[in-house]
Amino acid sequence: MNEITAVKSAETEDTLPHNIEAEQQLLGAILTNNDVYDRIASLVKSEHFYDPVHARIFEIAAARIQKNALASPVTLKAFLEDDAGLKELGGPAYLVRLAGAAISAFAARDYAQMIYDLAVRRELIGLGRDISAKAAKVDLSSEPREQITEAEQRLYKLGEQGVAERGFQSFLKAVTEAVNSANAAYQRGGGLAGISTGLIDLDKKLGGLHESDLIILAGRPSMGKTSLATNIAFNVAKAYRRGRKTDGQEGAVDGGVVGFFSLEMSAEQLAARILSEASEVPSEKIRRGDMEEFEFRKFVDAAKELESCPLYIDDTPALPISQVAARARRLKRTHGLDVLMIDYLQLLKGSSKGSEANRVQEVSEITQGLKAIAKELNIPVIALSQLSRQVESREDKRPQLSDLRESGSIEQDADVVMFVFREEYYREREKPADHELEKMAAWQDMMSKCHGKAEVIIGKQRHGPIGTVELSFEGRFTRFGNLEKHWEPRGDEGF
Numbered sequence: 001m002n003e004i005t006a007v008k009s010a011e012t013e014d015t016l017p018h019n020i021e022a023e024q025q026l027l028g029a030i031l032t033n034n035d036v037y038d039r040i041a042s043l044v045k046s047e048h049f050y051d052p053v054h055a056r057i058f059e060i061a062a063a064r065i066q067k068n069a070l071a072s073p074v075t076l077k078a079f080l081e082d083d084a085g086l087k088e089l090g091g092p093a094y095l096v097r098l099a100g101a102a103i104s105a106f107a108a109r110d111y112a113q114m115i116y117d118l119a120v121r122r123e124l125i126g127l128g129r130d131i132s133a134k135a136a137k138v139d140l141s142s143e144p145r146e147q148i149t150e151a152e153q154r155l156y157k158l159g160e161q162g163v164a165e166r167g168f169q170s171f172l173k174a175v176t177e178a179v180n181s182a183n184a185a186y187q188r189g190g191g192l193a194g195i196s197t198g199l200i201d202l203d204k205k206l207g208g209l210h211e212s213d214l215i216i217l218a219g220r221p222s223m224g225k226t227s228l229a230t231n232i233a234f235n236v237a238k239a240y241r242r243g244r245k246t247d248g249q250e251g252a253v254d255g256g257v258v259g260f261f262s263l264e265m266s267a268e269q270l271a272a273r274i275l276s277e278a279s280e281v282p283s284e285k286i287r288r289g290d291m292e293e294f295e296f297r298k299f300v301d302a303a304k305e306l307e308s309c310p311l312y313i314d315d316t317p318a319l320p321i322s323q324v325a326a327r328a329r330r331l332k333r334t335h336g337l338d339v340l341m342i343d344y345l346q347l348l349k350g351s352s353k354g355s356e357a358n359r360v361q362e363v364s365e366i367t368q369g370l371k372a373i374a375k376e377l378n379i380p381v382i383a384l385s386q387l388s389r390q391v392e393s394r395e396d397k398r399p400q401l402s403d404l405r406e407s408g409s410i411e412q413d414a415d416v417v418m419f420v421f422r423e424e425y426y427r428e429r430e431k432p433a434d435h436e437l438e439k440m441a442a443w444q445d446m447m448s449k450c451h452g453k454a455e456v457i458i459g460k461q462r463h464g465p466i467g468t469v470e471l472s473f474e475g476r477f478t479r480f481g482n483l484e485k486h487w488e489p490r491g492d493e494g495f
């Protein structure tokens with residue numbers, strides 16, 4: 001091996017970690033047997049090679065193999081004859097020595113893993129030096145907090161590179177996963193393949209919250225989007241029970257750990273809403289501190305009961321989508337994560353600076369990022385969304401897909417799109433004058449029919465039916481619930 005080892009010029013004391021012999025063995029194996037490339041292509045790229053000459057040899061060989069052309073010392077010679085670096089190593093004859101010295105194609109994957117691991121170590125060293133250099137340079141335009149965020153982003157990006165590509169899987173494996181999912185639904189008593197929202201009729205329509213789904217919950221202001229999201233979050237966290245799942249792994253067998261990104265409200269305001277629902281103390285009384293003694297006791301008791309609920313709130317405003325992904329990953333690693341909620345989508349930022357000029361492009365990047373989080377972490381992601389004002393100009397105020405702001409990408413990337421609609425909100429604003437007795441009677445009759453009711457309109461569902469689900473709504477406690485249906489006999493599950 002010594003005769004073909006690349007000679008390095010004046011090396012510094014702290015030479016970066018590398019293994020020239022491993023690079024030579026891998027290149028030799030590829031030049032001897034081009035099929036080796038397919039086994040290591042998802043792991044190693046040209047930039048992972050320490051020796052720049054090796055990087056160029058790998059790049060040219062890879063380009064030829066991808067075009068179904070032969071990559072051998074003879075075919076590569078024409079592309080590298082004028083390469084100054086290769087001339088230093090003995091010219092095209094070096095390629096022949098590489099191929100001749102390759103011991104076994106069998107160990108190629110191990111050499112590739114070693115080259116990749118050493119490249120990551122070099123990047124970590126470089127990142128550490130960059131952090132150190134930036135921190136040492138006192139600059140008004142670079143705040144320490146911003147430096148921490150940037151360093152964290154770069155670390156997560158580096159960590160993501162190590163995730164092996166999934167590629168193709170056999171139909172047998174895919175079928176097995178589908179059967180396991182159906183079995184989980186069957187074991188739960190039928191109907192639910194995903195996590196229960198705690199709202200029976202909504203669960204029947206959706207089959208629960210499914211892993212890797214992006215669910216958009218949209219509505220006009222004051223319709224109760226945040227209330228419904230907090231209700232679902234609370235129901236999921238309250239039902240959390242850990243145990244051994246059907247696939248043999250440890251995790252949530254009921255309910256789940258919930259991560260809630262609240263970009264509009266503070267964590268304290270969100271907690272007050274959840275406590276209002278749990279304690280049945282009106283939210284405005286909690287806000288003002290105007291509570292009777294028995295109400296305050298109920299409030300404190302509910303707070304004690306909820307202490308152990310696995311509900312984690314992040315109220316950092318104007319988060320970029322890359323930060324949402326990084327923080328969700330960290331939460332999953334440290335505490336677990338089964339459902340992620342974002343309130344609301346339009347308050348997120350795209351990661352690229354150019355996207356600010358094009359809002360539609362930015363929203364597209366955000367929705368694609370949320371769907372990527374759902375798939376990568378294998379959890380349902382519920383993102384709240386605003387609706388455009390065109391709803392208000394229609395006679396029928398029920399929202400539809402075209403009312404979504406920047407609707408193209410949202411509608412396209414989402415697996416489920418749901419709208420919250422409360423007719424009572426609009427009817428209240430149509431109250432006639434007191435002297436118009438007939439109109440007043442008709443208005444009161446209309447109000448009695450829609451009082452305390454809400455609709456969740458499922459406008460899109462990739463794996464199920466669309467339609468409307470009726471829920472109860474108690475405005476004082478900002479609580480959605482199951483609507484009692486007096487015409488249904490008791491015990492009838494509606495199947």
